[in-house]
Amino acid sequence: MDEKEIIEKVKKGETKYFAEIINKYKKVVFGHAYNFLRNKEEAEDASQEIFVSIFNNLKKFRGDAKISTWIYRITVNTCKNRLKQLQRLRGRMTEEIYEPGAEEKPSLVDRIKEKEEKEPDKSFASDEIKNTVYKRIDELTPEQRQVITMRDVDGLSYDDMARVLKISVSAVKSKLFRARENLREKLEKDEIL
């Protein structure tokens, strides 16, 4: 069954066909949510929120744009809003659990190197590098994190990104470049690059 037919059926009240839309887009939606929010439970909650929002607003979808672009836009906006909420929450929590002298502990890279020297385990090192990259991505602004996730994780083209974000392609290039420069500098300091 073609995607338009599925949408029409769902609009007419045949809810069960919405499962096909979920199946088709859950990887993109969950993947974006997970890489953006960096928390499995949060990503699941966000994915549910996104799909419920899609279902509730499906009647408003007129078919002018591609359904994939429309779904992706909802995903991006929902994740961005959720991240802002999380950051506010984390900010409050960090203030509460701050321990003086914590910055004097060996850096993550030092610990990774130390661990590698003692027990050379590539998979562990790989996970640790990933975790560091995640951590540095977390330090970016939501806008920078958004473009990096869209491009490098979700694999969107510049044109698609421009369509989703409703900005020009040159603006996309500019945003992406600044985001990558920022992240590269951080990872260079961590000696990952």
Next chain:
Amino acid sequence: MKTGSECGRYKEMIMEMVDGEASAERAGLAKNHIVLCPDCAIYRDKLVKMTEIISSMKVEAPEYMETRIMAKIASQKRNSGFNFIPAFSTVVSAVVVIFAAFLIYNNKPAQVTVALAQPPAVKAVAEAKLPVAVKIAKVPVKHAVIIAASKPSAAVKNVIIAKAQEAVVPAVKAPSAAAASAPEIAYAPAMAPLTAPVAKAANVNTNSAPFTAAAPSNTMHAADADKITATPTVVITAVGYVADNLINVNRGECAKVRVQVAQQCEVKIIVYDKAARIVSVLLDQNEPAGTWESTWCGRNDGGSVVTGGVYPVYMQVGQSVAKGFIIVTK
């Protein structure tokens, strides 16, 4: 190595080239620059490595996600519709509460009914075709009639009173005849002023006497008509009723309890409190046929003023029993 600003110009091109988004011209420029600039070659390698690391972060959606989302949508769909069960239960609860409140405040015996549905006083007022706005609120179940004329003139008041008296007094004059007819008691609205003297009993709190009301003359004063609007409610029960049942003891107001006796029998009028303790025995003796009235001014048998609240009144005439209530305020 070229200057930083010169390399900076190529970095965006290198990024486009790595992403596969550069035009042929820009890709060619970037490649040429990388050949000449080892730092930009390193930059390109770092960029490739970084994108590889990030793109390896793809995760699979959990299997249960579809089920979870569909369940959420289904529950949302169920909740969005009008739910009849809670609505119905709310309505039923409201009806039960209203009915319970009604029972509590009335304590009405079952046998009092239709005979008072169209009380003579109401008929009289209707027949008078008064030019003023007369509000008649009938509460059939409670058998209460509230008549309030909006600032009637003295002449109009006289007409109201005269018509009401004409309708009421025959029944009061001949209680036995009234008892023989349809209603068990005669309708005697509180607005009818008692022109006949009521014999006071020795007990300060208990005033009882045979009610021998003579028909009042039609030349009633306008001042008497003011009593009509001042009288709040008449609560009529099977064997008797409580008139002026809202009293303020600080202002010396008294409630009137009247019972109708068809033939000589034991008559009791007792005021209780909410805990069913006797507050005051207004009447407890054998009485001949007639209408008997007692007043209660909010004092117990010891002579102390009672606290504010609702006081049930128990009326017994022979085998017939009725209950009313008096609300005491301060």
